Amino acid sequence: MKVAYLGPIGSYSYEAAKRFIKDENIDLLPCDTIDDVFEVVDEDEKTYGVVPVENSIEGSVSTTLDNLLRADVYIIREIVLKVEHYLCSRENTKKIRSIASHPQAFSQCHDYLRQNYKGAELIQVNSTSYAARMCAEGKVDAAICSLFAAKQNNLQIIDGPINHDNNFTRFFVLNKIPNFERGEKNKTSIIFSTYDKPGSLYKILAIFNLYDLNLTKIESRPAKTSLGEYVFFVDIDGFIDEEDVSDALKVVQRKSAFYKLLGSYSVITEVN
Numbered sequence: 001m002k003v004a005y006l007g008p009i010g011s012y013s014y015e016a017a018k019r020f021i022k023d024e025n026i027d028l029l030p031c032d033t034i035d036d037v038f039e040v041v042d043e044d045e046k047t048y049g050v051v052p053v054e055n056s057i058e059g060s061v062s063t064t065l066d067n068l069l070r071a072d073v074y075i076i077r078e079i080v081l082k083v084e085h086y087l088c089s090r091e092n093t094k095k096i097r098s099i100a101s102h103p104q105a106f107s108q109c110h111d112y113l114r115q116n117y118k119g120a121e122l123i124q125v126n127s128t129s130y131a132a133r134m135c136a137e138g139k140v141d142a143a144i145c146s147l148f149a150a151k152q153n154n155l156q157i158i159d160g161p162i163n164h165d166n167n168f169t170r171f172f173v174l175n176k177i178p179n180f181e182r183g184e185k186n187k188t189s190i191i192f193s194t195y196d197k198p199g200s201l202y203k204i205l206a207i208f209n210l211y212d213l214n215l216t217k218i219e220s221r222p223a224k225t226s227l228g229e230y231v232f233f234v235d236i237d238g239f240i241d242e243e244d245v246s247d248a249l250k251v252v253q254r255k256s257a258f259y260k261l262l263g264s265y266s267v268i269t270e271v272n
């Protein structure tokens, strides 16, 4: 068994992957992009994948949602981590003209950057740990990354945490096999689309109401078929083996133009 994650070592996805494997001696496989993580999971049922899906400040990671729509993989676990970003550099200097990080991390530090580094060039890269590596190689003046990534790359901490308060990211663990395992806190995720008729979304939502199910998230994304066509991502409080959940989903499936079960999984929340 292997666990693929958005690398290199020291990304928040790496932290989430470590929470998933606990102390077991399992190979971690760093990938350059979220697309690559989905690809390796889709190709090999022995490989698990860890991807970020949603942040409490910046919202959904659209690449992850789009891959969930496309790929033939399932969500088997959710991991929630508190995310704390630091501004790091090779030297303890205030002269910072270029800063590298992941776009999500820049957004999570938006106010700090506006107040302190308004003129700096912000260079978007694939992950915060990649940004740390670039900084160590002298390609940028600073990086926004975790303490662990800074340490891995021998960087000095200039400031931090520099993110907005209440900064949490949800990660999904993916696998090709729908090996759904219930835990203490469980969720079930689906994607559906409606027919283009008055009240069609309302009628689907009425099914969840009828079965007294709590939705923890609903989000629309372009269906990528034509402009104005959408799919809806829904997370439900509850596990697929609960009668109300499985009965409701049977009806939702019957009434939807498109339906996909993404997974039923337990949630691990680690907020330090």
Ligand SMILES: O=C(O)C(=O)C[C@]1(C(=O)O)C=C[C@@H](O)C=C1
Pocket (backbone or CB within 6 Å): 006, 010, 011, 012, 013, 014, 052, 053, 055, 061, 083, 102, 104, 105, 126, 127, 128, 129, 169
């Ligand atoms: O760049 C990383 O370290 C990641 O794991 C990606 C990611 C994200 O895409 O949301 C993960 C957590 C943080 O919210 C910022 C970046």
